Amino acid sequence: MRQILFSGVIGMFLSLIGTPLYIRLMVRKGYGQMIRDDGPQGHHSKRGTPTMGGAVFIVATLAAYALTKVITSSEPTISGLLVLFLMAGMGLVGFLDDYIKIAKQRSLGLRAKAKMAGQLIVGVAFAVLSLQFADSRGQTPASTKLSFVQDFGWSIGPVLFVVWALFMILAMSNGVNLTDGLDGLATGASVMVFAAYVVIGVWQYGQSCANILTAGEACYEVRDPLDLAIVASALMGACFGFLWWNTSPAKIFMGDTGSLALGGALAGLAICSRTELLLAILGGLFVLITLSVIIQVGSFRLTGKRVFRMAPLQHHFELKGWSEVLIVVRFWIIQGVCMMVGLGLFYGGWVTGK
Numbered sequence: 001m002r003q004i005l006f007s008g009v010i011g012m013f014l015s016l017i018g019t020p021l022y023i024r025l026m027v028r029k030g031y032g033q034m035i036r037d038d039g040p041q042g043h044h045s046k047r048g049t050p051t052m053g054g055a056v057f058i059v060a061t062l063a064a065y066a067l068t069k070v071i072t073s074s075e076p077t078i079s080g081l082l083v084l085f086l087m088a089g090m091g092l093v094g095f096l097d098d099y100i101k102i103a104k105q106r107s108l109g110l111r112a113k114a115k116m117a118g119q120l121i122v123g124v125a126f127a128v129l130s131l132q133f134a135d136s137r138g139q140t141p142a143s144t145k146l147s148f149v150q151d152f153g154w155s156i157g158p159v160l161f162v163v164w165a166l167f168m169i170l171a172m173s174n175g176v177n178l179t180d181g182l183d184g185l186a187t188g189a190s191v192m193v194f195a196a197y198v199v200i201g202v203w204q205y206g207q208s209c210a211n212i213l214t215a216g217e218a219c220y221e222v223r224d225p226l227d228l229a230i231v232a233s234a235l236m237g238a239c240f241g242f243l244w245w246n247t248s249p250a251k252i253f254m255g256d257t258g259s260l261a262l263g264g265a266l267a268g269l270a271i272c273s274r275t276e277l278l279l280a281i282l283g284g285l286f287v288l289i290t291l292s293v294i295i296q297v298g299s300f301r302l303t304g305k306r307v308f309r310m311a312p313l314q315h316h317f318e319l320k321g322w323s324e325v326l327i328v329v330r331f332w333i334i335q336g337v338c339m340m341v342g343l344g345l346f347y348g349g350w351v352t353g354k
Contacts, residue, residue: 003068004198007230008237011064015057015241023245023252026050031102049250052098054258057238058091064234078133079141079224080231082126083268087235089122090173091261098255119170122264127165130271131158137210139223147274149349150220165271172270172279173263175286178293178312180259184247185314185328187239187254189285189335190262194236196282196339197269200346201229204273207350218350221274228273235265248325278346284338285331289313 027050062084069076096118097110110118130142144161145151156164180186204225207218222228239262245251254262263286270279280287289312296311308316317327 001202003072003074003226003230004202004233006071007064007068008198008233010067011057011060011234011237012241013237014060014063015238016244017241018060019053019056019242019245019252022053022056023050026052026252049253051102051253051255052095052257053242053246053252054091054254054256054261055095057235057242057254057258058088058261060238060241061231061234062088064237065231068230068234077224077227079272080227082130082141083228083231083265083272085129086122086126086169086268087261087265089125090119090169090264091257093118093122094256094258094260097260098257119173119260120166123166123169124162126169126268127162130165131161135223139221141223141272143221143274146276148277149275149346150218151274164276165267168271168276168279169264169267171263171290172267172283172286173260175283175290176263176266177256177259179286179289179314180254181312182248182314182318182324182328183250184243185331186259186262187243187246188328188332189283190266191236191239191243192332192335192339193266193279193283194232194239194269196343197232197273198229198236199343200273200275201225201227201232203346203350205229223272225273228269231265232269235262248328275346278342281345282339282342283335284342285335288334292316 031050031052065076065080065084068074093110093115097115100110127142131140131144134140142161142165143151144155144157146153146156146164176186176190179189202225204220204222207220208225209219209221211219242254242258246254266279266283270276270282275282292308292313293311295307299305299307309319310316314327314331318324
């Protein structure tokens with residue numbers, strides 16, 4: 001359990017001290033955020049704020065995980081490395097998108113096809129690799145069965161699994177990306193979900209089917225639950241440190257570099273911990289904001305009318321006159337409730353399973 005503490009503390013420390021150094025570098029190079037003309041008018045005051053801040057907590061997370069392994073003389077696991085690969089790979093796609101926005105002064109960044117291609121390559125690689133590397137018990141990092149609090153039903157097969165994993169990765173990456181519209185909103189919400197996965201990983205480790213002495217009827221068939229908790233702790237700590245500088249008024253934005261990486265990490269943790277459908281509840285705020293965009297677009301195309309003043313949902317409340325801080329705090333409360341409900345369902349599944 002020391003590894004969980006070490007990874008969280010190291011991740012937070014590196015992100016906390018690394019972010020202001022990164023801000024100075026971005027300011028010196030003149031790398032500031034472009035603001036879309038069709039967004040809320042109040043956001044134009046944020047033009048020029050340093051962006052691509054997600055690079056800080058990506059590096060902090062990777063370093064925290066590596067240093068934890070060195071300090072505790074423990075070996076990394078394939079499940080942990082795969083989640084980190086997915087996070088870093090999606091972050092790289094986002095970094096290219098952010099860089100084009102800055103270098104070419106084009107607010108939309110990468111072309112849609114190029115951005116999607118990058119996400120597909122990283123997602124497919126993760127999905128395929130996650131079905132390899134079976135341990136002595138035949139457990140691979142991911143399973144071809146669908147899961148809620150554990151695997152259920154029949155195997156959907158490797159091909160459909162890759163499609164399902166891609167859907168999860170793209171949905172969560174773009175969900176976090178849509179949520180990242182107000183200072184600190186996506187970062188704070190992500191901290192809560194990563195905290196939930198620390199709890200889930202620790203619980204799965206204690207109730208693992210691999211532990212003959214404690215395994216019960218409701219034990220968990222998860223390959224590396226403790227290491228997934230270590231990765232989640234490193235992410236939680238790194239996001240905490242970044243939030244100090246990202247909260248209103250933000251000194252730096254995470255950009256697509258950060259939002260795509262966080263979404264990828266969340267999907268990876270859900271897939272490897274066999275809690276795929278539970279993620280929709282644990283990350284309920286991301287789902288709610290994504291649905292607001294789907295409803296807005298669908299309504300406008302079908303009826304020519306808009307349901308919200310503006311989508312994503314947080315901008316609707318901005319146009320209603322709510323302050324940015326008020327929206328962020330209330331949305332954090334919603335996310336906190338989603339996290340508690342998700343953990344309650346996870347524990348309830350174990351209780352009823354016994």
